Amino acid sequence: xxxxxxxxxxxxxxxxxxxxxxxxxxxxxxxxxxxxxxxxxxxxxxxxxxxxxxxxxxxxxxxxxxxxxxxxxxxxxxxxxxxxxxxxxxxxxxxxxxxxxxxxxxxxxxxxxxxxxxxxxxxxxxxxxxxxxxxxxxxxxxxxxxxxxxxxxxxxxxxxxxxxxxxxxxxxxxxxxxxxxxxxxxxxxxxxxxxxxxxxxxxxxxxxxxxxxxxxxxxxxxx
Numbered sequence: 001x002x003x004x005x006x007x008x009x010x011x012x013x014x015x016x017x018x019x020x021x022x023x024x025x026x027x028x029x030x031x032x033x034x035x036x037x038x039x040x041x042x043x044x045x046x047x048x049x050x051x052x053x054x055x056x057x058x059x060x061x062x063x064x065x066x067x068x069x070x071x072x073x074x075x076x077x078x079x080x081x082x083x084x085x086x087x088x089x090x091x092x093x094x095x096x097x098x099x100x101x102x103x104x105x106x107x108x109x110x111x112x113x114x115x116x117x118x119x120x121x122x123x124x125x126x127x128x129x130x131x132x133x134x135x136x137x138x139x140x141x142x143x144x145x146x147x148x149x150x151x152x153x154x155x156x157x158x159x160x161x162x163x164x165x166x167x168x169x170x171x172x173x174x175x176x177x178x179x180x181x182x183x184x185x186x187x188x189x190x191x192x193x194x195x196x197x198x199x200x201x202x203x204x205x206x207x208x209x210x211x212x213x214x215x216x217x218x219x220x221x222x223x
Contacts, residue, residue, distance in 0.1 A: 007111050011077050014118075018081030025085055059201070066204050073108055074098065078118030086125040091159050095166050096124040176222065177214045181206045 037043055071089060072080045075097055083093040100120035106113040135142075145151065171178040185206050189196045 003111075010111065010114070014077045014081065014114075018077070018085075022081065022085055062204070063201060066207070070203065070207055074117075075121065076108075076114040076117040078114060079121040082118065082121040082125060086121075086128070088128060091162065092124055092128060093121050095162065096120045098166070174214075176217055177210055180213055181209045184209065 067089065068080075068084075071083070071094060074094060075083050079093070079097055083089045086093075097117050097120050100116050101108070101113060104112070104116045106116050139146075146155075171182065185202055188202070195202065
């Protein structure tokens, strides 16, 4: 069996396990609210359900498609299935995979990257689960610390600090591509503060802008 056959068998196995797992997880997630409503004898009205579904779907369906298209090449097959199943894709899985890729010096699309990505996402998911368990057990003793007014600003800025540090490294590597999207998005958030909470939506125009600039620079041999 040659290398290509091994890679194909590996990816086919991942696709099978990933699809089965995601289908089962989706059934379990959807069944919980229905079981709770049946047990308690409370059913939402059909009009209310449809109205709520439309409002949520308008945001999350396009966002899900965009995140899938952007993140899957970074995560690889196994990493993508694990990430979309366990969540925290943007703030946990992507940073872990990118750092692991740099440490292991692998290239996206290679079998080495697939393995490194899958391992790093799996370890991240296990560590996250352990931290959540520890947090649940310690939430009462730590409540005075977590509610300390002096520390609240720090908790509110953990994610921006994480992505600021992570993004700077890539901005420095590709300043010609990064400078215009970074400037445009920064000005947008300054003049329209409500957009600060819509970072997932901003992925669409900023990603398209970066891709367009990268394509133009590539065609002109300026990269």
